[in-house]
Amino acid sequence: MRAMRFMRLGMLAALPATAWADGEAVDRGRWLARQWCSACHTIAAQAPGGRNDAAPAFPTIAARRGATAEGIATYLRLPHANMPDHGLTARQAQDLAAYILAQRPR
Structure with missing residues (x-):
């Protein structure tokens, strides 16, 4: 019972960190x-x-059907026509994908 209480407390403590990271x-x-x-x-x-x-x-x-952070980040790191290769790291591509998806019309 006590272990379960600590596990729940740990899960609750992690929630704000996840939201902040996003x-x-x-x-x-x-x-x-x-x-x-x-x-x-x-x-x-x-x-x-x-x-x-x-x-x-x-x-x-962001409004495209099926647009996901993973799909956008992968696309950003692949060479494609008419876009310069900025040499994005995986983290930079993920950050840009998060920002792009934050622009989704509500």
Whole structure:
């Protein structure tokens, strides 16, 4: 019984850390998007538009059916046409994916 109480307490203590980590990923992704992506992409609904009409806006990417953080992060790390290779680390790609998905229209 006592072990169960400690386990529940441990699970509850972990919840705020997980939520905070997600917010930090979005913040890091926002910074990366402003530095590297905003020249071509519209990175938020209220942000100025990017200079490349062929580059989809982040809210549009986020609204795509089936868009997931894992899928976006993987796509960002693969070479693809019309986008420079920024040499993103896995963490940077995950942070950008978190920020992109945070732009999903509500």
